[in-house]
Amino acid sequence: MFVNSEARAWTCSSAIDAKIDTFHCNLPGYSQTPLLDCSSISAELSLKNVFLKDESARMGLPAFKILGASWATYKAITKLLQLPTTVNVQTVIKGIAEKHQGLTLFAATEGNHGRAVAKMATLLGIASQIFVPQYLNKSTRDLIEKEGACVVEVLGDYNEAVVRAKDTAHELGIDGLLIQDTAFDGYEDISQWIVDGYSTMMKEADSQIYNITQTRPDVIVVPVGVGSLAQSVVTHYKSQGHPCTIIAVEPEPANCLQMSLKSDTLTSVSTEDTIMCGLNCGTVSSIAWPILQKGVDVSVYVTDAEAHESLVQLKECQAVIGPCAAATLAALKKVVRGPGLDKNAVVLLLGTEGIRDYEVPTY
Numbered sequence: 001m002f003v004n005s006e007a008r009a010w011t012c013s014s015a016i017d018a019k020i021d022t023f024h025c026n027l028p029g030y031s032q033t034p035l036l037d038c039s040s041i042s043a044e045l046s047l048k049n050v051f052l053k054d055e056s057a058r059m060g061l062p063a064f065k066i067l068g069a070s071w072a073t074y075k076a077i078t079k080l081l082q083l084p085t086t087v088n089v090q091t092v093i094k095g096i097a098e099k100h101q102g103l104t105l106f107a108a109t110e111g112n113h114g115r116a117v118a119k120m121a122t123l124l125g126i127a128s129q130i131f132v133p134q135y136l137n138k139s140t141r142d143l144i145e146k147e148g149a150c151v152v153e154v155l156g157d158y159n160e161a162v163v164r165a166k167d168t169a170h171e172l173g174i175d176g177l178l179i180q181d182t183a184f185d186g187y188e189d190i191s192q193w194i195v196d197g198y199s200t201m202m203k204e205a206d207s208q209i210y211n212i213t214q215t216r217p218d219v220i221v222v223p224v225g226v227g228s229l230a231q232s233v234v235t236h237y238k239s240q241g242h243p244c245t246i247i248a249v250e251p252e253p254a255n256c257l258q259m260s261l262k263s264d265t266l267t268s269v270s271t272e273d274t275i276m277c278g279l280n281c282g283t284v285s286s287i288a289w290p291i292l293q294k295g296v297d298v299s300v301y302v303t304d305a306e307a308h309e310s311l312v313q314l315k316e317c318q319a320v321i322g323p324c325a326a327a328t329l330a331a332l333k334k335v336v337r338g339p340g341l342d343k344n345a346v347v348l349l350l351g352t353e354g355i356r357d358y359e360v361p362t363y
């Protein structure tokens with residue numbers, strides 16, 4: 001575990017586009033995802049409330065990622081077509097048909113982001129190519145293909161897949177649009193729009209929590225892959241004037257954020273297989289890093305077995321979620337039993353994905 005005691009007092013500003021909520025509301029299949037009150041867990045951990053934001057069904061997909069992929073794709077294409085970000089999706093589709101029929105979306109993925117990009121491409125009537133690491137399982141590849149994408153296997157890990165997606169998009173020139181949920185040197189705008197798009201989840205959760213408790217969450221637990229979601233969470237909650245604790249959780253074999261925090265410099269790790277597939281990333285996004293370095297209060301890693309145990313426990317609270325989402329409870333327990341949390345804390349777990357197949361870890 002890594003604790004940054006200075007993060008509690010650290011604040012930042014947020015310049016989120018106010019049009020994002022309206023954009024999401026107008027997408028096909030949009031509705032607020034549920035907030036589950038996990039009262040048996042709050043009783044067990046002696047906390048005031050533990051809520052889980054259940055992202056198992058978000059616009060027809062079993063994860064939150066479409067919030068970022070949709071907004072970033074829309075922003076990137078309206079920019080290409082020189083349209084204002086007030087036009088509706090039909091106008092964007094018409095503009096593509098008139099000026100950029102060969103437009104193709106590219107992305108690298110561990111699963112959820114690629115599926116979301118593929119869905120957006122289909123919605124806009126354009127092609128998508130999604131690059132996946134060699135070890136990605138067949139059922140996840142099939143699900144990406146079902147959204148209409150061409151899936152390309154890369155001989156290597158997620159980092160390699162990002163490079164291949166970037167290079168292939170580049171070869172297509174102006175019609176090759178990389179929609180990547182991690183930033184690197186020279187590629188920042190679109191990743192920032194993805195981060196911005198995730199803010200809808202926090203806004204929904206805040207109003208749902210307020211309706212029950214008349215307060216804001218005091219502790220937010222966020223799963224971390226490349227850290228874009230955590231960047232969105234830190235930016236949102238550390239800019240609101242309500243002191244809060246952000247707990248970031250990673251899988252043990254992919255703890256690039258914790259390694260970076262410990263060495264105080266952006267550090268890559270080579271990853272191994274984990275049931276928390278969406279978090280299996282070896283490098284923190286370049287634009288997320290400076291924000292996470294200052295704003296993450298506690299960084300925790302969990303094992304596959306701990307994530308699985310928490311998933312089973314959350315099922316009893318009617319949460320039908322996957323291992324990345326359940327990792328948040330595993331991390332919360334470690335913090336409560338380690339440095340501890342205020343007994344009056346209202347805790348928000350970001351349950352980022354729905355249930356999916358995985359090999360149950362042996363103990």
Ligand SMILES: Cc1ncc(COP(=O)(O)O)c(C=O)c1O
Nearest residue numbers: 112225226227228229278352353
């Ligand atoms: C289900 C799930 N949860 C959390 C994350 C973490 O998001 P990020 O990679 O932005 O840290 C991902 C990333 O793909 C994911 O698929």
